[in-house]
Structures are given as C-alpha cells and as structure tokens.
Amino acid sequence: MSIAATHDNVGVQANRPEPDGARPADALGQAHQTLELIVPGMHCAGCIRTIENGLGEVAGVVSARANLGERRVRVIWRGEDASPITEKLTTLGFESHGINEATDDLERAKSRELLVALAVAGFAAANVMLLSVSVWSGAEAETRSLFHWISALIATPAVLFAGRPFYHSAARWLNMDVPISLAVLMALAMSLVETALDGEIAYFDASVSLLFFLLIGRVLDNHMHQRARHSLAALARLVPDTAIVIGNNNQETPTPLARIPLGARLRVLSGDRVPIDGRVVAGESDVDISLVTGESLPVHAVKGAVLQAGALTLNGSLELETTAIAGESFISRMREMMTAVENGRAAHRRIADRVAGLYAPVVHLLALLTFIGWMATTGDWRDAVYAAITVLIITCPCALGLAVPVVQVVAAGRLFQNGILAKSGEALERAAEIQHVLFDKTGTLTVGEPRLENENTYADRSIAIAAGLARHSRHPLCRALVQAAKARGVTLAECDRVSEHAGLGLEGHVDGSDARLGSARWCGLAPISVDDRSVVCLTVDDDTFVFRFSDRDRPGIRTALTRLKAMGLDLGILSGDRAEVVAAMAKRLGIGDYEAGLAPDEKLDRVRSLSEAGTPTMMIGDGLNDVPVLAAADVSMTPMNAADIGRASADFVFLRDSLEAVPEVVEVARLARRRVRENIALAIAYNCVAVPIAMAGLATPLIATIAMSSSSIIVVANALRLQGKRRREVKQATVAKPADRMGVRT
Amino acid sequence: MNGLLFLIPAALFLGLLGLAAFLWSLRARQYEDLDGAAQRILLDDD
Numbered sequence: 001m002s003i004a005a006t007h008d009n010v011g012v013q014a015n016r017p018e019p020d021g022a023r024p025a026d027a028l029g030q031a032h033q034t035l036e037l038i039v040p041g042m043h044c045a046g047c048i049r050t051i052e053n054g055l056g057e058v059a060g061v062v063s064a065r066a067n068l069g070e071r072r073v074r075v076i077w078r079g080e081d082a083s084p085i086t087e088k089l090t091t092l093g094f095e096s097h098g099i100n101e102a103t104d105d106l107e108r109a110k111s112r113e114l115l116v117a118l119a120v121a122g123f124a125a126a127n128v129m130l131l132s133v134s135v136w137s138g139a140e141a142e143t144r145s146l147f148h149w150i151s152a153l154i155a156t157p158a159v160l161f162a163g164r165p166f167y168h169s170a171a172r173w174l175n176m177d178v179p180i181s182l183a184v185l186m187a188l189a190m191s192l193v194e195t196a197l198d199g200e201i202a203y204f205d206a207s208v209s210l211l212f213f214l215l216i217g218r219v220l221d222n223h224m225h226q227r228a229r230h231s232l233a234a235l236a237r238l239v240p241d242t243a244i245v246i247g248n249n250n251q252e253t254p255t256p257l258a259r260i261p262l263g264a265r266l267r268v269l270s271g272d273r274v275p276i277d278g279r280v281v282a283g284e285s286d287v288d289i290s291l292v293t294g295e296s297l298p299v300h301a302v303k304g305a306v307l308q309a310g311a312l313t314l315n316g317s318l319e320l321e322t323t324a325i326a327g328e329s330f331i332s333r334m335r336e337m338m339t340a341v342e343n344g345r346a347a348h349r350r351i352a353d354r355v356a357g358l359y360a361p362v363v364h365l366l367a368l369l370t371f372i373g374w375m376a377t378t379g380d381w382r383d384a385v386y387a388a389i390t391v392l393i394i395t396c397p398c399a400l401g402l403a404v405p406v407v408q409v410v411a412a413g414r415l416f417q418n419g420i421l422a423k424s425g426e427a428l429e430r431a432a433e434i435q436h437v438l439f440d441k442t443g444t445l446t447v448g449e450p451r452l453e454n455e456n457t458y459a460d461r462s463i464a465i466a467a468g469l470a471r472h473s474r475h476p477l478c479r480a481l482v483q484a485a486k487a488r489g490v491t492l493a494e495c496d497r498v499s500e501h502a503g504l505g506l507e508g509h510v511d512g513s514d515a516r517l518g519s520a521r522w523c524g525l526a527p528i529s530v531d532d533r534s535v536v537c538l539t540v541d542d543d544t545f546v547f548r549f550s551d552r553d554r555p556g557i558r559t560a561l562t563r564l565k566a567m568g569l570d571l572g573i574l575s576g577d578r579a580e581v582v583a584a585m586a587k588r589l590g591i592g593d594y595e596a597g598l599a600p601d602e603k604l605d606r607v608r609s610l611s612e613a614g615t616p617t618m619m620i621g622d623g624l625n626d627v628p629v630l631a632a633a634d635v636s637m638t639p640m641n642a643a644d645i646g647r648a649s650a651d652f653v654f655l656r657d658s659l660e661a662v663p664e665v666v667e668v669a670r671l672a673r674r675r676v677r678e679n680i681a682l683a684i685a686y687n688c689v690a691v692p693i694a695m696a697g698l699a700t701p702l703i704a705t706i707a708m709s710s711s712s713i714i715v716v717a718n719a720l721r722l723q724g725k726r727r728r729e730v731k732q733a734t735v736a737k738p739a740d741r742m743g744v745r746t
Numbered sequence: 747m748n749g750l751l752f753l754i755p756a757a758l759f760l761g762l763l764g765l766a767a768f769l770w771s772l773r774a775r776q777y778e779d780l781d782g783a784a785q786r787i788l789l790d791d792d
Contacts, residue, residue, distance in 0.1 A: 045785040068782030115772055123765040127758060143750070150754060 032062055035075045035082050037096040039089065042071050047094070054092045058084050070230045111226060114219050117162040121212040124158030125205070129705075132205040136702045141198075148195040148202045155204035159188050162211050165218060176356040176401055179363055183396030184210055190389045201386075206393055206704050213712045214401045221405040221425065224412045228421050231655075243268075243275040246319065257326040266320045271474065274311045277330055278320030280304060284502045285316030286475055290448060292330065292624045297450065297534060298475060300503035310624055314474045316502040330624070350426055351676055352404040359400065367391045370695045387697045394694040394704050395687050399711040403679035406719040411672035414722060418664055419656035427651035429676075431635045431669035433616045437564055437662065438607065440621030441575035441582055444639065445557060445589070447657065448622070450476055450534060450549035452484040460490050462545040466538045468493035469506045469517040477536050477549055478506075478517075505536075515540045556658035561589060563663035567670075570615075574603045576625055603629040620662060622646060637662060668722075675722055679715045686711040 042051060048066045051073055055064035060079040067074065073096070075085055089096045131147040139147065163184055170177035184207050191202035245255045246265040257275055260266070268274055270285065286298040289311045298314055301307060306323065308330035324330075367388045374384035408425030415422050422428055439445050452458075467485035470478035471492060485492055495515070498508035505518010516523050516539045523537040523544065538545040564571060572593035575582045582596035595606065607629050610617045619626070619633035622642035630636035631649045638650035639657075647653050654661035690707050693699050771777070 045788040048782060048785060049789055066782065067779040068785055069779045112772065115777070116769065119765055119768045119772075123761050127761050130757060131754075146750075150758075154758075 032076050032078050035077060035085060037073045037075070037086065037089070038071055039066070039073050039094045039096045040071055041094045042066060042068060042073075050092055051089070051094060054088055055085060058088050061085065107226065107229065111219075111222050114165060114215065114222055117165060118212070118215040118219050120158050121162040121208060121215050124154050124162070124208040125212040127154050128205045128208050132701065132705070135202075136700075144200070145195075145198055148191075148204075151202065151204040152192055152195050155208050156188065156192070159184060159207055159211060162208075162215065166211075166214065176352050176359075179356070179360045179392075180210075180214060180396060180401060182364075183392045186389050187393045190386065201701055203393055203701055203704065206701060206708060209705065210396055210708060213709075217402045217405040220409040224409045224422070225424065227416070228412075228423050231421050231653075260322060260326060262322055262325055264322050266322060268313055268318045268320060270313050270315060270317050272313060274307045274309055274313070274318075274320065276320075276322050276326055277306070277308050277324040277328075278322045279306050280318050281321050282319035283317055285318055286314040286502055288312040288314055288474075288476065290443065290476075290623070297477075302503070314502075315500045350404075351429055351673075351680075352400070355400060355680055363392065363395045366395070366691060366695070373695070374697070383697070387695065390697070390699050390704070391691060391694045394690045394699055394707065396708070399683035399686065399708075399715045400680065402712055403683055403715050403719075404676055406716050407672050407675045407679060407722065410719050410722045411668050411675075415652075415665065415668055418661065419654060420661050420665060421653040421655065422665075423651050423653075427635060428669045428672050430616070431618065431651070431665055432673035434569065434618045434635055434666065436570045436572065436610055436615050436617040437666075438572045438574050438610075438617060438619050438633070440619075440623065440626050441573055441577050441585060442551065443622040443641070444620050445554060445573070445585065445659070446551040447554055448551065448641070450480045451552050452480055453548045453550050455484050455488065458545065458547070460488070461493075462538060462540075462543075463488065464490045464493045465495075465510050465515055465540055466517055466536070466545070466547065468495045468510060469498060469508050469515060469538075471495075472498045472508070473500055473506055477534070477547075480549055481536065481547065510540065513541045554657060554659040556660035557589065560659040560661075560663050561591070563660070564666070567663065567666060569666070574598055574606055574619075574621075574629070576600075576603075576623075600625045600628055604632050607633050618662075618666075637665065671722060675719055679718055682714055682718065683711060 039051065042048065048068060051066050052064050055061050055073070055075060058077075060077045062076040062078065064073060064075045066072070073089075077085065086096055128151045131151050135144050135147050163181065166177045166181050166184070170181040187203040187207040187210075191204050191207065194200075194202050242254045242256050243260060244252050244267040245260060246252055246267055252267055260276060265281065266275065266278060274287075280301050280303050282303065284300070284302045287301045287307060288298045289308070292308050292310045299305075301313075301318065307318075307320065310330065370391050371384045371388035374387050375381065378384070405425065408428050411428055412422040412425065442448055455463075463481070463485050467482045467490065470481040472478075472495070482492070493510050495508040495510050498506055500506050501518070501522070503519075504522040505516060507514065507516045509515070517536060520527050520535065520537050523539045525537055525544065525546075534549045536547045536549070538547070561571060570593065571591050573582060573586055573591055573595070575594070575596050576598055577596060579596040582594055586592070586594040598606070603626070607617055607619055611632070611634060616634040618635040618637065619629050620637045621630055622639050624646065626638075626642075627646050627649055630638060630646060635652075636650040637652040637654065638646045640647075640653060640655045642650070642653075652661075652665050686707065690699070693703065776783075
C-alpha cells in the first residue's frame, strides 16, 4: 500500500477541456472538467460498477467512466476541488493517482493515427486488389484502362495518407523506412505514368498492400509499447510535489518543492515520504529507507539524523531542516546520474537498422545496375526505368519490415504472460547479447521483507497478542507478525489503548493485562544479539516471548541461478550492504564474484568497466541507489516493488516475486533473436530468387504481389512459432505459479 | 460492361461504408477498453 496522503495533489493536475467539443457552462457558471485517474486495483465487472456508481454519488460529478484495460477512471465534473473524488475512491477501497496527461495525449494520438492509416490502407488494398484480379486474368484494353484509372483514384490518396508514418521516419536518417518509402512512392509514380500513357502494367495493388502489411507491423509494435506504458503507469506512486513548510510564526503552508529554500523547516507527517533531503530538528520516528538504499529494516531517526528524499516515516511526525534544494536532493542526483549514463545505450543499433544499413545501398545499387544494363542493351529509357523500378518494388523490405517487430511483439507477449513487462523490442535485442549478470542483494536476491523465523515454534496465544498489538503499526516487523498470524489462521487478540513509541515499540491492554511489544530494551530485557533490529520482544504480565525475523530469499532463486549458469552467463553480486552479510549470501548461493559496501557511483564504475571491456552486462536491482547503475547497464531489470524511477529506467520489470523472471527474459530474448535471424534469412533468400527475375524484366504485377504476400506470411508464421510454445507452458504454469500480485491479467 | 458500371460503384460504396464505420467506432472510443466491454455485459444495470 502506498501513501493515502498523495491524493490531495491530484486536483491541481487535471484540468483539461473535454475533447468531444466544448461543454456548456452550467447554471453556476462552472465549466465541466475532466479528471483522469489511474486506479490499479480495478480488475472486474464488480469494480467497474462500484467505482462508477460510487463516484456518481459525489456532488459535482456529471459522469464517471471506468476503463478496465488501462485501469483508469475518467470523471467529468464541475467544481474547484477534486479531492472529494479521490477521497470517495479511497473509501470505496481503491487507491488512485493522477497521470501526466501531456505525454498521454501524444501517445494516444499516435496510436490513433496508426490505426486510421491501417484502416485506410486496408480499404484501399482490398478494393484495388479486387480490380487487379480481373486485370491479371486478362481484361480487354478498355476495361484495363478503366480499372487502372479507378485504382489510381483509390490508391493515390491512400498511399500518400497511410504511408506518412514511414515517410516521416525515412526523412530523418537511413533506416529500413528509406527503401520502403522509395519503393511505395516509386511504384505509385510509375503506375500513374503507365496509366496516363494507357500502359499495360500498373503496381497500385503492390503499393497499397505493401503499406497494409507494414502498417500491421507498426500497429503491433506500438501496441506493445502502449501496454508496457499503461502497466507501468498503474504501478507508479505519485511523488509528492508539495511539502509543508513551517514559517517564522509557526504557520504551516503547503509549498511546491521547487520553491523551498535551503534551510527551510518542513513538517513531515507520519506516513508521508520525506520530500527533500534534510536534518531532523524535532520529533522522532522509525523511518523506512528501503526505497533509498534497499535496506529492508527501518532506522530510528531522532534529532540530528540526516534523511534523504524518498524515506518514509512510519510512526511519528518529524520536523526537518532542508539540507538541499529540490533540484539537488538525493533523488534528483540519482536521476541526473541516470540521464548522464543513459546515452551509452544509444550505441546499440537495432538489428533492423543494421540490416537496413547494408540492405538499402545494395538494393539501390542493383536498381541502378538494372537501369544501366537495360539502357546498354536496348537503349529504350522507358523499359530501363520500368525494370529498375520493378527491382525496387520487388526488393521492398516488406518481409524485413515485419520480420523484427512481429517476433518482438510475440516475445513481449510471451514475457507478459509470465509476469514480465518488456519496455521495448530493442531491450529484447540487447538482452539476447548479455554475457554477465549482476544482482543487487537486498530486495533483489532477497524479497526485502522480513519474515518470522521458525513460526511453528511459537504458541498461538503469543502470536495472537503480538499480532493484535502489531496491527496498530506500519513497522515492517509488525506487518510480518500480522502476516504470520493470518497465515496461521490465528484470531488477532483485541487490544485497546494501544500507543506507539518511535524507536521503542508499542504498548497496550490485552484481556486486562498490560502488554509491550518492541525492542529488548522496551521490554526490559538485556540486548539479545548484535543486530537486534530484527528481533521483536513481547511481554504480557511476566511472560516474555522473543520473535526473530530474517529476510528471505526470493522464491525460485536457486533454479534461476542454475538456469543462468547453464546458459553460460557469469554471475555476480554488487551490494551496498555489509561485507560479511554479502559474503555469506554469495557463498550460500555459489556465486564467487561479489562486492560489498558499494556506493551508487562505485556500482556504476563496476558496470561501466565491464561494458567497456566488451562484456554486455545485465543489472538487476531495486533501490534508488541502483537507479544510475540500472541505466548504465546494457540491460536492466527491476522487481515490481522497486522505486518509481528505477522502474522507469529499467528495460524489464517483473511483476511476480520469483527470480526465475531473469533466466526467462534471457531465454526468450535469445529465442527471439534466433527467430529474427531466421526471418531475415528467409527474406533475403526470397530476394535472391526474386531480384534476378525483376532485373530480367520478367516480373509482372501478379508475380510481385504473390511473392511479397507469401514472404510476409512465411515471416509472420515463423514469428508465431515463439507463441506456440508458450501456450503449452502457460497451461502448466497456471497451476504452479502464484497469482499475479498486481492483478495484471495474464 | 454495363454490369460493371453499376457493380464497381456499389463495391466502392460498401467498402467506404465499412471504412467510415471503423473510423466512427474509433472516434467513439470503442477500441479503448476492450476488456471493460467484455466485463460490462455481466452488469445488470448497464
């Protein structure tokens, strides 16, 4: 559960006019406004009804419409303050947060443009093909001419309109879209000339069906990005963008982060995240720093303690004096390091572009040779141009254009079924090449949540009382106690007059007796172990119980590591934790290569030196301190419960607990690479046959169309082989794997 | 040939009708929540 307090910020963000046209202002003179919220918890028809009916009751709400696929609610309302809407959602039991609408609208417009282009190309392809079939089967000259003119009327606007996505990207630099655009436009131009001259052959059909096939690839590719983006948005927690500043006369005012000066005094309420780095000047609280350092147990912050932005106060409010301004706080420094190193990744050239770099010059050279050859032998320039353009059309990388995106979409779909989000197809290409895998320890190799050790040795009553008290606290150890009690089916004891003392523990009354839960000191015992932060004591009257906790390994860790080793990858641990802890873990898991006590920039150096030595490296980590290294690694992966900017910078996010996601990604990426290579080989083989025919001037529009369609279909069918294997696996996995925690459908 | 004069416009008209219907449904946001549409048929009051 993230922070309920974040809801207050939403109202400010959303204030967009309704795209369906201006709505009339109502009697009060207030125009209707639209608010879009992400509601990650929505997953069924019942949720839709609860949300829509519930929001309909809120004053000022005109309509509420839930979008299940994107986990959003769109509310049309009037008024000044949107907080009743988010509060209502909270009381209905749904967490919600606002979204960045500018990028959202842009993406939406892009996918809509692609769909419209696909529809237009599909319409044109179907109708032109209808006319072409009769021309191919030998229509009379008059009919042929008429049909060519009708085809021209349909194809010309369609090609100019539907091909825009390709022309735009071709105009930027030499990629696969250059030969595509050239072929499509040349085919159109030549066909128009032929039609005007009452010629026999026109390529309108080839031109539009080419676009249609290629647009299918684009739409699929875009769909993959959209899905990853929506799932990520649903995971995101809203970063507070205001903080409460305490003025000179102790007046508290919410202030945007950017306007908070160095040395300002801030109030951080219990349960809020620290917005800017600062030193505690008053108050005390246990503070969860797991997002910042990956350390799973809270630290106790008292006067003088220095806290970094992103830390979460658990049980007390704090007064901080800022030691940085918003742009210089820990989060911002991490973000800067991240953007600084991210450029390194641009060095990777996508397979499609690498092929295009070789393919396009060869094809254009062949077309030129054909033209020269025909000029030399026949001297007829029209025949020569005609043959050269036929070469361009027949070599148009239709199959190549589909070869890569279809494979990657299928691969990403397969990963998604296994609870892994792939951000881009390019990430899959990079993941196929890695040789070295580096893990962070806390939160990555381990779950990052403490769990009660030897739970069965404790008496039911002691757990019932301890959990009854623990229920009143957000401390991770308390949550672990409650979880253990629930897992055992113990009814939690009723406690009253419970109070929490930061850094010490809880006290309360159970069945008329006093009970204390917390540190050994709090319960009047001698210190129990060196690191007694993972021990909780309970005293009821004179009875004393000691509960021990430990962080547990991520499930599937051993099989994951074995599979990775079997794939010939080198494994290593880069941790910020103490050396002896890391060494013990590395020894237990059989990982020889580990380094402990590393600061974020030291981790960065390790990964960089590996990359520079020509060893593509994958980094798996979760904390804010891992963010720069995630961005610097050739491939990065992060669990679902990582920091927001960590998830934003990682290539893959795994939504389930199991670490088996890591070998799964590498395996699927390698399979995808093999399919891509096969597809490219198929496409080139087809060209080796087709090009001589075209150069000899023997290719008719019928041959061109059949060759192009069949090569595209073969390529797509080959890509779908990746999926065929998945279906069988999923059948087995539905029994074996735990339910997806986020409710992202599989 | 006379048949064609009638049939070709008819075919084009039907094709355009299909295209228009698709563009309309796209504009009417019918493709924005395919999962939701599948679930909504289970609601009585909708």
